[in-house]
Amino acid sequence: MKFANEEEFRDWLAKNALQVLEKKIGIKKGNTVLDYGCGSGTYTISASIAVSEGGKVYAVDMEPKSLNTVEKKASDERLRNIVTILARKEEFATGLSEESVDVVLLYDVIQMTEDKPALLRELHRVLRPDGTLSIFPMHVGIDKMLEIINDLKLFYLANRFEMLLNFAKICNENL
Numbered sequence: 001m002k003f004a005n006e007e008e009f010r011d012w013l014a015k016n017a018l019q020v021l022e023k024k025i026g027i028k029k030g031n032t033v034l035d036y037g038c039g040s041g042t043y044t045i046s047a048s049i050a051v052s053e054g055g056k057v058y059a060v061d062m063e064p065k066s067l068n069t070v071e072k073k074a075s076d077e078r079l080r081n082i083v084t085i086l087a088r089k090e091e092f093a094t095g096l097s098e099e100s101v102d103v104v105l106l107y108d109v110i111q112m113t114e115d116k117p118a119l120l121r122e123l124h125r126v127l128r129p130d131g132t133l134s135i136f137p138m139h140v141g142i143d144k145m146l147e148i149i150n151d152l153k154l155f156y157l158a159n160r161f162e163m164l165l166n167f168a169k170i171c172n173e174n175l
Helices: 006-015 017-025 042-051 064-076 116-126 142-152
Strands: 032-036 056-061 082-086 101-107 127-136 155-161 164-169
Touching: 006 017, 006 127, 017 042, 017 101, 017 155, 017 164, 032 042, 032 116, 042 056, 042 064, 042 082, 042 101, 056 064, 064 082, 101 116, 116 127, 116 142, 142 155, 142 164
Parallel strands: 032 056, 032 101, 056 082, 101 127
Antiparallel strands: 127 164, 155 164
């Protein structure tokens, strides 16, 4: 499937989120997922369904309205495995334990972050050694995103699905 632009891919991804999260990202029942920059919860809700009641989804956003929307959607769908976290602008601490997350979703949000390395260091900290960081680098571009990741030496590209980049964590005691 070919997409004309990022917007077309974003719309397709939103409509097919559950299938993509399960089949292309590898989210499974019982996983813990962090949806960083969750917005209105398109991927949060799909991730919640994918991990089922035995899993957990952390929805992080800087906008209280967005988190309220996620909470309402979760309530309407009777999903009890979503925890919302209000982030502060340019303070990327999630409050999550080290190596506590199986999958991090960073979809259509990296462009709004001035200190991309600081955010990526926090995501590296919370990601389990065998975890996946999945990025949709909308408005940043794939080449620029790969450059940022490669410069940090925290992750390596494990696979790619269309405009989604899936990274594995580099584990190094000296980081």
